[in-house]
Amino acid sequence: MGLHRLTSVTIGVPNLEATIAYYADFGLTHHGDGRLSTVDGGQQLQLVRTPTRRLVGLGIAVDDRDDLDRIALQLGRLDLPVTRDADTLVTEEPIAGFRAQITVSPRLRQPALAAPAYNGPGRIDRPDVRAAGVLREGRVRPLKLGHVVIGSTDQQATQRFFTDGIGFKISDTVPSIASFMRCSTDHHNVLVQQAPMNFLHHTSWQVQDIDDIGRGATAMLEDNPDRHVWGLGRHHVGSNFFWYLKDPAGNFSEYYSDLDCIVDDELWKPGVWEGLRGLYNWGPPPPPSFLLPDDVAAMMTGAHSASQPIRTGGSASRRGRGRAHRGEARRNDDRSSRRPRIRTGWGPWSRRGRRRRPRRVRPGRRRGRRPCRGSRSGRARAASPRAGPASCRCS
Numbered sequence: 001m002g003l004h005r006l007t008s009v010t011i012g013v014p015n016l017e018a019t020i021a022y023y024a025d026f027g028l029t030h031h032g033d034g035r036l037s038t039v040d041g042g043q044q045l046q047l048v049r050t051p052t053r054r055l056v057g058l059g060i061a062v063d064d065r066d067d068l069d070r071i072a073l074q075l076g077r078l079d080l081p082v083t084r085d086a087d088t089l090v091t092e093e094p095i096a097g098f099r100a101q102i103t104v105s106p107r108l109r110q111p112a113l114a115a116p117a118y119n120g121p122g123r124i125d126r127p128d129v130r131a132a133g134v135l136r137e138g139r140v141r142p143l144k145l146g147h148v149v150i151g152s153t154d155q156q157a158t159q160r161f162f163t164d165g166i167g168f169k170i171s172d173t174v175p176s177i178a179s180f181m182r183c184s185t186d187h188h189n190v191l192v193q194q195a196p197m198n199f200l201h202h203t204s205w206q207v208q209d210i211d212d213i214g215r216g217a218t219a220m221l222e223d224n225p226d227r228h229v230w231g232l233g234r235h236h237v238g239s240n241f242f243w244y245l246k247d248p249a250g251n252f253s254e255y256y257s258d259l260d261c262i263v264d265d266e267l268w269k270p271g272v273w274e275g276l277r278g279l280y281n282w283g284p285p286p287p288p289s290f291l292l293p294d295d296v297a298a299m300m301t302g303a304h305s306a307s308q309p310i311r312t313g314g315s316a317s318r319r320g321r322g323r324a325h326r327g328e329a330r331r332n333d334d335r336s337s338r339r340p341r342i343r344t345g346w347g348p349w350s351r352r353g354r355r356r357r358p359r360r361v362r363p364g365r366r367r368g369r370r371p372c373r374g375s376r377s378g379r380a381r382a383a384s385p386r387a388g389p390a391s392c393r394c395s
């Protein structure tokens with residue numbers, strides 16, 4: 001029958017206890033040994049200790065053993081190693097090096113929650129009562145793992161691993177940068193984006209609706225405003241509401257709701273998205289540290305430790321260089337910070353859409369000023385009808 005869901009994600013972090021505490025705050029239930037569960041999806045997060053943060057493994061569910069046979073063949077065509085027993089196949093992604101475990105598992109049957117009633121123009125769907133969203137109390141608890149976003153130094157190869165190797169389908173594409181891929185009816189379960197190093201960008205966790213995104217993020221930020229990354233907003237690709245937060249190891253975690261669902265492949269038309277549309281529809285502008293997390297440059301040099309912010313002393317620091325790990329509490333409107341010149345490929349910081357610096361104008365060439373007649377170029381320009389009034393400063 002085929003692939004039908006993500007079962008779990010395994011994340012390696014250097015600060016295991018603090019990260020477990022974070023995801024317990026986030027609303028997952030800790031069962032000991034770094035194993036955490038969602039309400040509907042069961043044990044879907046495994047945290048393990050590693051020297052630096054990284055994606056260690058991804059679990060994917062299929063319906064039957066024929067699916068495993070087919071995936072083994074496909075991976076063989078890519079020359080990728082496979083370990084197989086009756087109901088499980090394990091392989092390794094060739095670029096980022098994480099383990100993918102594909103297991104014969106039952107489909108996830110989520111209980112259908114009643115849609116909240118909203119009043120609208122000419123429509124009173126909630127007469128005489130307050131909104132359900134303002135009456136909820138208690139901690140928000142994610143219902144399931146939705147998707148994982150991976151930075152890869154070879155986006156095409158990692159994407160091929162998922163599509164040609166395992167059988168993911170492409171839902172939408174941002175050319176040369178990323179593809180949104182699904183192994184279920186969710187619009188995307190994996191997104192691989194081109195990056196200067198291999199790293200885990202974020203995991204995303206489904207909550208009931210936009211109220212629970214707001215309630216969850218508000219609770220997370222109450223005593224820890226530094227956890228804020230980006231939100232509240234709505235993505236254009238996938239349509240989901242979002243709010244991104246950051247765990248103590250530097251991984252982003254997203255609350256999401258109302259993601260597009262693709263039930264009939266024939267009815268969905270994959271789109272190609274350029275620029276900011278690939279990122280969001282509305283909300284505050286994404287901070288640069290969302291596009292490329294602050295610790296990535298430090299990890300590239302092997303200098304990163306989650307509990308010890310990178311310090312660059314001496315003149316380099318004074319000049320503002322090497323500030324890759326500072327400013328974890330930067331807000332959405334902070335675009336002024338100096339960051340390593342690494343191309344992310346997204347939005348106004350992308351290769352295509354990157355903002356150009358104003359061109360340096362040499363004296364005597366400013367608009368509205370006639371250049372000196374003493375020089376050849378000045379004489380030539382003086383003959384031009386577009387030359388401005390004389391204001392030579394040569395003498």
Ligand SMILES: [Fe+2]
Nearest residue numbers: 149202204254
């Ligand atoms: Fe996401």
